[in-house]
Amino acid sequence: MKATQIPKPTLTQVGNTKLKARADPPKQPPPIIPPHTSSTAAPSHPPIALDSSAFSPAGAVSSSAKKPAAPTLHPQGPAPALAKGTRESKPLSIDKTACLTHGMSPDFVKDALSNGQLSSAYNRLGKSGKYSRDADRNGGGALGVYTRAVGTEQKGWKAEGYGVGSNADKVQLILSPNFLMKPGHTFEASSSGGGGTEAWRASSTDNMGLVPGAAKKDQVGLPKGDPLTRTKEMWGKQTESGRNDNFNTTVSGSDLKVQNEQLHWEKIPLKDNLKGMVCTSEASFNKMMQIPGSKRSQLKMPEGTGIQAMGTVFVGDQKIKVALTTPDSSMLSTLRASGIANSNNQVR
16 A cells, blocks of 8 residues: 655745745545554554545445454654753743644544554554655654644634645644653553653754754665664754754744644654644535544534534543634634634643
8 A cells, every 4th residue: 555645845825934845645545554552643644444434435345344454553662862962951832832733634533533643654654664755764754743833823824734734625633732741742651662852853944854953964874774773863863952942933923934843753642632623624524523423513603703613523532622614714713712722822
């Protein structure tokens, strides 16, 4: 099965600023991947076997047919330690952070909720996988789940998002930024391996698949083949002070930043971290409302909110709000009006 194609970056216009962002990948049927015992890659496809629901691709086996054996996930082990820096690390500007977003196809959301996590490309495909982007395979991006940070004052951020997963047909998963500060946030307590503050990196430049802190010269002399063996050490190039500075720059002020990505090692658990979803097409919203346990709200939103419909889905026993709005609506106003964010535009 072919991996999702991720074309080279294009320029996105926001006001008078051109944002360099990766083009949205063409639609592909979701891969069939098994469950994981843990509770994100960019793009991430949750690792569980699909059934013949409304989310199944054309030609999928019926519920009465014998399902093929699901492939095994490929654990990455603990994340490498951050590089040692000479400067004292500043605290993260969590109070200035509205949320982290992860855009994905509605066809994959049902399985993400069932499995309770987003997974890296390597976690799904392994060392022999057919990776769609040389940059990710050679630069370390295949080992991470991508999110984008939105500042509490960045009202120009559109509801459909920017970069990967940003067209109107996608669904924006809305995550609380608080999990960035949780020790072991990519690993369960029972799991062997690290996590914690080592488990994510932040970028303020377009690194074309390279992990923040790494440079093209760092690729010289690296072994060919297995992306984990080749690029794991690149995750140790960024310092904690550099990471925090890059993140804080991303969420500060009202102007949208050219780059606002974070890479999270191997996976992002959705339990306690996913706080809402935003749909910008009726078809995507309807698919969310076909997920078992979902419920469409009968309440009408007040005039002027821009929200066309509301509903709920579940991650485990946690109820998650789903809002339908227009693609050009403000993300912050949508989150606030739907109750996903508080009056200060903070998703917590």
